[in-house]
Amino acid sequence: EDQVTQSPEALRLQEGESSSLNCSYTVSGLRGLFWYRQDPGKGPEFLFTLYSAGEEKEKERLKATLTKKESFLHITAPKPEDSATYLCAVQASGNTDKLIFGTGTRLQVFP
Amino acid sequence: NAGVTQTPKFRILKIGQSMTLQCTQDMNHNYMYWYRQDPGMGLKLIYYSVGAGITDKGEVPNGYNVSRSTTEDFPLRLELAAPSQTSVYFCASSYLDRDDQPQHFGDGTRLSIL
Secondary structure (H helix, E strand, C coil), X not given: CCEEEEECCEEEEECCCCEEEEEXXXXXXXXXXXXXXXXXXXXXXXXXXXXXXXXXXXXXXXXXXXXXXXXXXXXXXXCXXXXXXXXXXXXXXXEEEEXXXXXXXXXXXXC | CCCEEEECCEEEECCCCCEEEXXXXXXXXXXXXXXXXCCCCCCXXXXXXXXXXXXXXXXXXXXXXXXXXXXXXXXXXXXXXXXXXXXXXXXXXXXXXXXXXXXXXXXXXXXXXX
C-alpha cells in the first residue's frame, strides 16, 4: 500500500537554528514528490516538486532533497515567518490522478 | 487571477441537513479535487474529476456527491449531514499533461455538524 510518513510531528526552533524535516514514502513507482506549506486557516501552498533521486530544489531558506526512500526539507537560518505546517505528498507512477499526503510537520520558529 | 475559490468559508449544519460546498477555478485546469482535513490526519481525497462530465471516487466518498458540468466548477454535495462529516474541506485543481503540475488549493470551508 502506498504510504507517506512525516517526522517529526512538531518542531520548535529558535530563529537562526537550522534543521530538517523528513518525509518517508512507500510507493509502487514514484512519479513525483511534492512539498507544500500550510498556514493556519489557509489551504496548502505549493513549494517544490521532485522527480528523481538526487534531485534538489531551493527557495529562499528552504531546500528539498530526494532519495529513493525519503525526502528532506532543510530549513537554513529560519525566521518566525517560516512557522507553518509543511506537508509532503507523493504521486505514484501507476496512479497519476491522485496525491497521497502525509500528516505534516508543524514548525514553530521563535525569535 | 483568483485561483481556486471556495464558498462558504464557514458553516454550521444540523444533523440530517444538506448543503453544497462550492468550488470554482479560473486557471482552465482540467483536474479538480475535493479533500477533507481532520486534526492529526493527512488530507483525504473524497472525489476528483479529470474533466467536465467525468468524476471518480477517492479514498473517502461515502456521504458525498459531486458533479462537474463545466471546467470551472466542481461542487460537493452533502445530502444527510452527520457529525462524522465535521471537518475542513479543501478544493484543488491542476493541469496534468506530459509535465506534472502541482495542485493548487483553495482556502477551505470549515464545516461543523451539530
